Amino acid sequence: MQKNVRFRNHISVIFENTIRSIGVIVFIFIGNFITSMDEMEDMGEHTTYLVLVLVGFLAVLLIWQIFVWAKTYISIQENTLIVERNTLNKKRNTIGLKNISNVNLEQNLLEMILGTCKVKLDTNSLSTADQTDVNIILKKKDAEAFRQLILHETNPEAEAEEQAAQGEQRKFVSGMDDIVIHGLFSINFFSLIVLVGVVAGAIGTFSELTLEDVEGGLFGMLFSILVSIWVLGGMLWSVVKGFVKYIDFKIERKKDKISLSYGLFKKVAYSIPVDKINAVRFTQTMLARIGKRYMVEIINVGIDDDENEAQFFFLPYAKKSKIEEQIRMLLPEFDGCLELGEEKQPKSIWLIWIPKVVLYFAVMGVVFGIMMEFIPEAKLVLLAAIGIISVLALISKIAAFLTIGTAVHKQFLEIVDGSIGRRILFVKYDKIQYVTAKQNVLAKNFRVQKGEIYLLAAIKNQVHSLPYFREEEMERLKDSL
Amino acid sequence: MEKLSKRALGCMYTAAIIAGIFEAAAIAAVNVIWLIPHDVQIGKAVSVVLLILIVLNTIISPYFRFHRYRYSINEEFIDIREGYIFVERNIVPLERLHKMQTLRGPIDRIFKVAKVIVTTAGGDVTLRFLDEEKADFIAESLGRRINQIVVEQREENAEER
Known part of the structure; x- marks a missing residue:
């Protein structure tokens, strides 16, 4: 791959984009199509027209994708990456190479079969993030060459640095045992209970169902079964993905960059400059808290713009000592942070919560009153339901009080969040863009406040809540910024 | 920390009065279209309470917002308190x-x-x-x-x- 040469995406992009568009259309129309199947049988010759319209539509879609592919060019000229699209609207995205922080490669199942790769670019700024919203799909060899070319242009000394770092073995490769442990501790206990309940319910319902019960006859029933399988599959996937998502996980520190790759059905390879890491988050599910295991995620701009990668993974669940050892090896900038410890919320917040509790019982009272108007015979059931919800809310609040906290450490701001599970965030002060503190009359009286910190990160990780903390701590935080 | 000038108080009152007029107009519209023709007593009572709250808010909130507003800008920070x-x-x-x-x-x-x-x-x-x-x-x-x-x-x- 060379500079000043214009090239196109790999031709398979036509196939991928067409399939994606068809998938969306099928998803929208399939429900209506099946439930209207009986009426369509009466329509006779209209069905043929409908099929012709659909085929015509697909042909237009395919031709349009070929047109877009033929008219889209990518090139590296001088110090810029240029993506031109000369279709009905002429569009030219020019991205300064110095603004590109990461070049990542991704492969889904189809791309693995075709031997292609998706190139994803991360920029240093949120305002240019939309400019990188361009599909670049190349043959794996070309994608790697393209990545090397951009990395060389953004940092000409990178190769020499990389070679110099070759001698250092700062690498972690997960074994099957790590992945199984990670999968086990990733399981959300409540998702598991809901899943078991839904499976039992679905089996019970379908075993008693007859064709006559279902609107749309056989097709309707098939559709209902397919939808149920899809819903259950989604829930099941949320439980088992922890076991398969991070198969073949490798992470390596090379000078000032972290390289990591993982995936079975979707292979990803990221390269992250360490100075672009804004924060590190240690996460524990309920099971992990019981088993004293932690997993680690990192937050930096760009990396989790893709909603599928909303949680950016860094290290799988492991014991505290092992996690600390790996952090020391791979990210010494955050070494020792787990040992620091946080300050819990002041006890006075229970008094600050009184108005909320009063409001809660007022709402419950109104709900109870309205329900009694319509179903007075269910008085005991309603009281029991309100009682159970209130007890669960109280347990959750106590668990949150025992978990949540903050600390203004020398190097990091620590924010602990959660109730049954726990998330511990460590942010470097120079990465905090600004801070907001809030107080109502009661909080002011007790000299406590809560607030938010704002980071340069993807939307999901841009704002982090600060739980109630003492007023004096705000001054310490201000001085640390 | 610095305070705002009296001009700001006039601006706050004007903005609050305009917002109050819009809110009162919305409540009046709901009453004319639905609550009065259908004689919904509870709706009318809620409207009266809301109108009183809007009037109180229009009178009180600019005063408190003006007196609470403070800001400071030094070599290192912008610090703003409001509410x-x-x-x-x-x-x-x-x-x-x-x-x-x-x-x-x-x-x-x-x-x-x-x-x-x-x-x-x-x-x-x-x-x-x-x-x-x-x-x-x-x-x-x-x-x-x-x-x-x-x-x-x-x-x-x-x-x-």
């Missing part, structure tokens, strides 16, 4: 500023006040109801400070290399 029932404090380190903007809405122009919006990589923070001359002065001095910070950072980077 009515809930008091909010925003602290922005000057080093994180990317750009700033002065803005004058129609009501601001009547009372010769302006907003200064400072933008960081994490979002915007607004200094409101500043006298026009003060807003221009702040924008200019912050602009100079941002340039100075960029020069200092470049020098630091050059030294590190």
Whole structure:
């Protein structure tokens, strides 16, 4: 791959984009199509027209994708990456190479079969993030060459640095045992209970169902079964993905960059400059808290713009000592942070919560009153339901009080969040863009406040809540910024 | 910390009165279209309570917001405190500023006040109801400070290399 040469995406992009568009259309129309199947049988010759319209539509879609592919060019000229699209609207995205922080490669199942790769670019700024919203799909060899070319242009000394770092073995490769442990501790206990309940319910319902019960006859029933399988599959996937998502996980520190790759059905390879890491988050599910295991995620701009990668993974669940050892090896900038410890919320917040509790019982009272108007015979059931919800809310609040906290450490701001599970965030002060503190009359009286910190990160990780903390701590935080 | 000038109080009252008129008009419309023709007693009672709250809010909130508003700008931070029932404090380190903007809405122009919006990589923070001359002065001095910070950072980077 060379500079000043214009090239196109790999031709398979036509196939991928067409399939994606068809998938969306099928998803929208399939429900209506099946439930209207009986009426369509009466329509006779209209069905043929409908099929012709659909085929015509697909042909237009395919031709349009070929047109877009033929008219889209990518090139590296001088110090810029240029993506031109000369279709009905002429569009030219020019991205300064110095603004590109990461070049990542991704492969889904189809791309693995075709031997292609998706190139994803991360920029240093949120305002240019939309400019990188361009599909670049190349043959794996070309994608790697393209990545090397951009990395060389953004940092000409990178190769020499990389070679110099070759001698250092700062690498972690997960074994099957790590992945199984990670999968086990990733399981959300409540998702598991809901899943078991839904499976039992679905089996019970379908075993008693007859064709006559279902609107749309056989097709309707098939559709209902397919939808149920899809819903259950989604829930099941949320439980088992922890076991398969991070198969073949490798992470390596090379000078000032972290390289990591993982995936079975979707292979990803990221390269992250360490100075672009804004924060590190240690996460524990309920099971992990019981088993004293932690997993680690990192937050930096760009990396989790893709909603599928909303949680950016860094290290799988492991014991505290092992996690600390790996952090020391791979990210010494955050070494020792787990040992620091946080300050819990002041006890006075229970008094600050009184108005909320009063409001809660007022709402419950109104709900109870309205329900009694319509179903007075269910008085005991309603009281029991309100009682159970209130007890669960109280347990959750106590668990949150025992978990949540903050600390203004020398190097990091620590924010602990959660109730049954726990998330511990460590942010470097120079990465905090600004801070907001809030107080109502009661909080002011007790000299406590809560607030938010704002980071340069993807939307999901841009704002982090600060739980109630003492007023004096705000001054310490201000001085640390 | 600095306070706002009396011009800001006039601006706050005018904005609150206009907002109050719109809110009262919305309640009146609901009453005329639905609550009065259908004689919904509870709806009418709620409307009266809401109207009283709107009037009270229009009279009280600008007074408290004006007297609670404080701001300070030094070599390192912009610090703003504002609010009515809930008091909010925003602290922005000057080093994180990317750009700033002065803005004058129609009501601001009547009372010769302006907003200064400072933008960081994490979002915007607004200094409101500043006298026009003060807003221009702040924008200019912050602009100079941002340039100075960029020069200092470049020098630091050059030294590190």
